[in-house]
Amino acid sequence: xxxxxxxxxxxxxxRLTFKYEFDSNKHLLESVQRSLEARFSGKIPVxxxxxxxxxxxxxxxxxxxHSGLSYTMERSGRKIKEVxxxxxxxxxxxxxxxxxxxxxxxxxxIMAGFTFT
Numbered sequence: 001x002x003x004x005x006x007x008x009x010x011x012x013x014x015r016l017t018f019k020y021e022f023d024s025n026k027h028l029l030e031s032v033q034r035s036l037e038a039r040f041s042g043k044i045p046v047x048x049x050x051x052x053x054x055x056x057x058x059x060x061x062x063x064x065x066h067s068g069l070s071y072t073m074e075r076s077g078r079k080i081k082e083v084x085x086x087x088x089x090x091x092x093x094x095x096x097x098x099x100x101x102x103x104x105x106x107x108x109x110i111m112a113g114f115t116f117t
Contacts, residue, residue: 025056 025048033046048056083089083103084096 022056025052 029046029048033044036044036046080093080096080100083100084091084093087096087099089096089099
């Protein structure tokens with residue numbers, strides 16, 4: 001049941017985001033068209049390229065998964081590099097990732113109240 005509720009929430013949120021982004025892109029094109037028409041006084045149609053129109057059509061589930069994975073990997077990579085720098089580990093990213101993991105585990109244990117301080 002929990003999985004289903006999470007999935008519905010994610011799907012509904014994704015649809016809302018898609019609608020917002022679609023409307024934003026449409027308004028952007030209309031704004032460009034109005035600006036051009038005001039500057040050059042005349043009807044100037046602004047149409048999206050096929051690539052832009054395909055992007056406005058929404059991302060596939062595969063696109064969404066790849067985008068989320070890319071974001072997570074970039075964020076994790078930056079954090080690992082920060083830990084390596086803070087601990088003078090040079091390019092030893094494996095040790096930095098291990099240190100980061102231990103910090104996260106200890107933080108969660110403390111936040112859950114499993115330790116006596």
